[in-house]
Amino acid sequence: MANTSQSLRRAALLVSAVAVLGLTTACGGGSGTVSSPQTQSGTAAPAGGDASADGSGTPVTSSSGSDTATGSNSTPTSSGSSPSTSSGSGVASGSRCHTSELTATVGGNDPGAGQENFPIVLTNSSGRTCTVRGYPGAAFVNASGTQLGPNPVRETGSTATTVTLKPGQSAWAGLTFSNPEISGAKTATPTTLVVTPPDEKDPLKVKWTAGAVPVSGNSSSVRLTVFSAGTGA
Secondary structure, X not given: OHHHHHHHHHHHHHHHHHHHHXXXXXXXXXXXXXXXXXXXXXXXXXXXXOOOEOOOOOEOOOOOOOOOOOXXXXXXXOOOOOOOEOOOOOOEOOOEOOHHHEEEEEOOOOOEOOEEEEEEEEEEOOOOOEEEEOOOEEEEEOOOOOEEOXXXXXXXXXXXXXXXXXXXXXXXXXXXXXXXXXXXXXXXXXXXXXXXXXXXOOOEEEEOOOOOEEEEOOOOOXXXXXXEXXXXX
């Protein structure tokens, strides 16, 4: 009987020891397995610490940048200057032709119905593309530079268009007056036709070789038309 009591006591003590050992392990004993840390979402910079990098070592290009060949601020290629300007001129391609970029001539007379008709021709002598639009200025002058007759008048009813002139190309405007022998207008013989390109102040001088022009009296007006492409020939 005594032996049985001792056996029950040892069994109870063993159960208690096992229970205590389990409780100690559950409370964080150093022998427990540690779980992996959870990954948190966020916008932290890459490990390198450079917020402009994509993590592969290659810088990320800003969406507002234009460093590529198609960007508006792309670096010009070695083949030449930017296509928007002429070489060395600093003048934008396609802008108005300036007097210094033009030469003026007067074409042959094309008479008809009592009218004398001459084309005033402006030719782009520059190295860039430029434009003319509208009426020229014009005046007949004598050898001393004195103007003969009133200023020409602008022919109404024609619509101005922008004429684009590549280097070497021309535009023409009509200069017309009634034949003085028919109209009875008083005449004078100029030596020069002074031509001012549209929207310019500096004129070009062309030698006048077509004889007398009306300067006063009835039907003495000299008329001008707007510029068109070509030479008017």
